[in-house]
Amino acid sequence: MMEFAAASGPRLMLDETSLMDIGGCVVGGVDIAPKKAVPDDGDARISHSVEGFLFTCGPDHIRHRDPIPGRTDGLVFPLHGSAAGHAAKILWTKFENGNAECRADIDITTVEGLPARIERHWFMDGSTGETHLRDTVINTSDQTVPTFLMYHMNIGGKWFDAGTRLEGKMLDGGGFPWKFGKEGGDIFCVEAPATDNGLSEIRLGPIAAIGGKTLRVRVMADTLPHLQVWRNQTAPADVLGIEPVSHRWVPRSELEAAGEFVTLKPGESRNYGLSFAFV
Structure with missing residues (x-):
């Protein structure tokens, strides 16, 4: 893990073995990542990644283990996509003027055996403590493919208490307590349109364990127009996930029939991104 921190903001641990995703996220001396308090889906790559504060699903991911068309060997699209577990090639890092910055490329092989690349850029603003992630997903194969x-x-x-809430304009009533829905855990996925400068925003807090700070997440809504939130408090799990996503939470075949695939021709790319801060 590579430590990534600026003059202000959290102290992050970036995972060179898996996309430069975030393992630990230390705020006020507390690492708020769930660690082992997550369900194991049987995939060692995912079990490793999901313990961290942020991991990336894609580019062949669509939240369902759907069969791969044309295959007779029973191979299915993986629940979390093929990106996890691919090592990052760090191009450069900078720690200047109180800011922190990192650029890396991740070459991926999808479940169908096709190559893709994520060009990843991390930037932490030392004056505000806000962390920015920008990704460019490139189809480096010779086929046109749907991308998620x-x-x-x-x-x-x-780390949460009874006063911790989810808040955002995409949520019913503008927000509700973090223990939403059914006892022990629940999940929902909603449209999350931009509300300011092309961004959607969701907040989680205040979190007393980190000094009453609130996690504020801002998302590029044009390519990540939906928000999924899930929680699982069925022992030994104890986790809540904030999950910006490119598509509705329906089977892959239903998205295709509705004309909602986003396809990339060979050499084409698509940009995704978010930022987060503890305010």
């Missing part, structure tokens, strides 16, 4: 992306921001539920 989802960011999982996972926080250990043990």
